[in-house]
Amino acid sequence: MTRVLVIDDEPQIVRALVINLKARHYEVDAAHDGATALELAAGRHPDVIVLDLGLPDMDGVDVIKGLRGWTRVPILVLSARHSSDEKVEALDAGADDYVTKPFGMDELLARLRAAVRRAEPVPGGTDDVIVETPGFTVDLAAKKVVRGGKDVRLTPTEWHLLEVLVRNTGRLVSQKQLLQEVWGPSYGTETNYLRVYMAQLRRKLEADPAHPRHFITEPGMGYRFER
């Protein structure tokens, strides 16, 4: 299911958006200010963001920049200002689209669909959706892991960590990068999280968790997933 993050300080607009989105089977989170928005974006990993530029606590463009520092998630800007400069500034800061208020709900939804659509990975592209190892199989599209013919239950965080590692199969991923991709941009140093969750992944997926063959530790640097 597609997850949308709506950021606006006007309750009636948020309500209208939430109702319309939920009716079309989107999963919706909402924030009323920039700080909450950045937090939610990091924690919930939305597939698309609808952002009102006029927020109470910070400049909308700064919100865009804050997001673009670590994610390429589509950002659809909503604004009451029609001036060309505003649009150019927001778009160049990293926004994907710019809609002026008052807006037609149909149009907004169509633009949302367009933004989500083009962010989708190429179907049948070069990147493998299924990664096999001698011990288990990871299906990135179906978000499923099979080991010995049986599905392995992973928690959201475990899956997220696995996903980042598998997408970088063979490459070393630094601890900082893992933390920021999974827990959000402000978590650069909490390496104990990594240790706990790497242990859980190994316990669930490695034949011998004490001597991992696929989830390899590079001391002082990071971790590496090998098939």
Next chain:
Amino acid sequence: MTRVLVIDDEPQIVRALVINLKARHYEVDAAHDGATALELAAGRHPDVIVLDLGLPDMDGVDVIKGLRGWTRVPILVLSARHSSDEKVEALDAGADDYVTKPFGMDELLARLRAAVRRAEPVPGGTDDVIVETPGFTVDLAAKKVVRGGKDVRLTPTEWHLLEVLVRNTGRLVSQKQLLQEVWGPSYGTETNYLRVYMAQLRRKLEADPAHPRHFITEPGMGYRFER
């Protein structure tokens, strides 16, 4: 250079676009009808398409569908019609953005930049930087060294030192420069560190550590990495 395909039957609009785009160092092709447009799109492989919906020979939406049959190139629709239905139809057919005439050139260019930007491949993605020697292989992106088919385990400091040397393949790197790059700006004289870690690198990577062929000492000056 970014290549743009402009499709419009109004000569003055095409002229305005071409002039503005060329001034910003885009490469521009132009078509006045749908048939020519599809042909040019296939032959020239533009990085982005600006498409007027009101064409003399075919419906603009059909042009979009024709393009989407084989390419994901960003399509920016230009139209005199403001109706919501038109927009929704074009966007759902596969357009990336929809701008109504009359439009501001600044805004259009900003939307164009946004469309091109998000079509770019992720920087630092899958492209690997690999350096090979007769004895071993260094993959700078994956932070991996392979020797005789097996991975070589390097500590952070060893890797850091190797990285600096490899990035300067063939060139002499002074002891001071090595110390400062690996241990920090305040370490200019602790040459014993270098001796210890060069020895470890040689032991792990050289066929005959006592007579190094790749990690060469230039007495009194520094070290040099040769393939």
Next chain:
DNA sequence: CCCGCGCGTCAGGGTTGTGTCAAGGACGCC
């Protein structure tokens, strides 16, 4: 011939990093 200098080698000890376990708390669900 002896000495100083620069470099290579080795092994120990302090420091940092990692694996593991278990308990507490937040959250959603019935």
Next chain:
DNA sequence: GGCGTCCTTGACACAACCCTGACGCGCGGG
């Protein structure tokens, strides 16, 4: 309100890493 799942956090043992000092060797100059 009770229950279960999941995330966070702290404590501890152990392993890995980095620094350090000592020694040997080759070379050139006194």
